[in-house]
Amino acid sequence: MSNRTINLTDQLYEYILEVSLREPPVLAELREKTMSMANRNLQISPEQGQFMAFLVKLINAKKTLDIGVFTGYSSTVVALALPAQGKVVACDIDSQHTQIAQHYWEKAGVKEKIEFHLGPAEKTLQNFVEKGLTNTFDFAFIDADKQNYTIYYELCLKLIAPGGIIALDNVLRGGRVLDNPKPDEGSDIIDRLNHFIGEDQRVDISLVPIADGLFLVRKKF
Numbered sequence: 001m002s003n004r005t006i007n008l009t010d011q012l013y014e015y016i017l018e019v020s021l022r023e024p025p026v027l028a029e030l031r032e033k034t035m036s037m038a039n040r041n042l043q044i045s046p047e048q049g050q051f052m053a054f055l056v057k058l059i060n061a062k063k064t065l066d067i068g069v070f071t072g073y074s075s076t077v078v079a080l081a082l083p084a085q086g087k088v089v090a091c092d093i094d095s096q097h098t099q100i101a102q103h104y105w106e107k108a109g110v111k112e113k114i115e116f117h118l119g120p121a122e123k124t125l126q127n128f129v130e131k132g133l134t135n136t137f138d139f140a141f142i143d144a145d146k147q148n149y150t151i152y153y154e155l156c157l158k159l160i161a162p163g164g165i166i167a168l169d170n171v172l173r174g175g176r177v178l179d180n181p182k183p184d185e186g187s188d189i190i191d192r193l194n195h196f197i198g199e200d201q202r203v204d205i206s207l208v209p210i211a212d213g214l215f216l217v218r219k220k221f
Contacts, residue, residue: 005209021046026108027077033100034071042070044143044169045211049073052141053081055165055216061138065159066090067121067152068144072101078141079110088114089128089137091121092144122148125155135161143169146186150193153217157202160219166203168193172213 006012023031023046034043056064056078062085066075069092079088088110092098095118105111117124121144140156142149149168156166171177171194173187182188197205197215204218 016047021050023050024080024108026104027073027080029107030071030073030076030100030104034073037071044074048169048211048214049077051208051210051214052167053077055167056081056139059138059163059165061164062086063137064088065125065137065140065156067125067140067142067156068092069098069101069116070094070143071097072104074141074143075101075114076104076108076110078139079105079113080108082113086113089117090114091117091119091124093118093120122151122155125152125159129155129158134158137161138164140164140166141169142166146170146173146189149189150196153193153197157217157219162219162221164219166217166219168197168215168217170212171207171215172209174212 027046027049031043031046034040052074062083064078064082066078066088069075069090075088075090079086082088098116098118102116105114137159138161140160142152142156144152153166153168160166171190173190176183176187177191177194179187182191194215197203197217202220204220206216208214208216
């Protein structure tokens with residue numbers, strides 16, 4: 001037993017992957033391809049993807065949001081976890097990286113489950129709100145530009161149904177949330193948002209120390 005989260009050594013991390021990771025070959029291939037890129041740090045870890053798929057199945061999600069597609073790991077892993085008629089609505093401004101995502105959506109057999117919107121996510125989400133899509137999504141994953149995280153959080157909170165979950169990635173910023181002054185604007189914004197969510201009575205919360213920190217938010221009403 002332990003009264004706090006243990007330090008994760010490289011050896012222990014490898015053990016976790018060895019005994020628990022069930023990564024489909026298509027996702028392993030996508031991860032390896034992305035790891036050869038200069039900005040590979042933007043990709044989520046495989047155990048985080050599996051955890052998100054577990055959550056999606058746990059709440060019987062059918063309609064989800066993916067804010068920040070990159071090369072498509074998060075959208076693909078969630079789409080694979082959804083039922084046959086499930087849908088991932090994915091948003092990104094980068095047409096180059098999302099071409100890789102679209103290739104792997106097709107390769108994974110989930111292309112028909114994914115509705116892709118190329119453009120600023122704020123405008124896309126606000127458009128959904130104006131179209132009356134509030135309270136219609138079951139799950140949202142936010143992993144995009146940190147400067148707009150607060151905006152994405154509030155818009156997703158409108159779009160998610162009561163009982164639905166929002167997962168915000170990179171909320172520990174590699175430990176930079178502790179620095180004073182903050183070394184970058186993104187870390188300052190995330191730190192303030194973390195404290196705001198911690199006091200937000202509209203939601204139930206859990207900050208999970210997986211990868212770079214995953215803030216889970218369950219909408220109450």
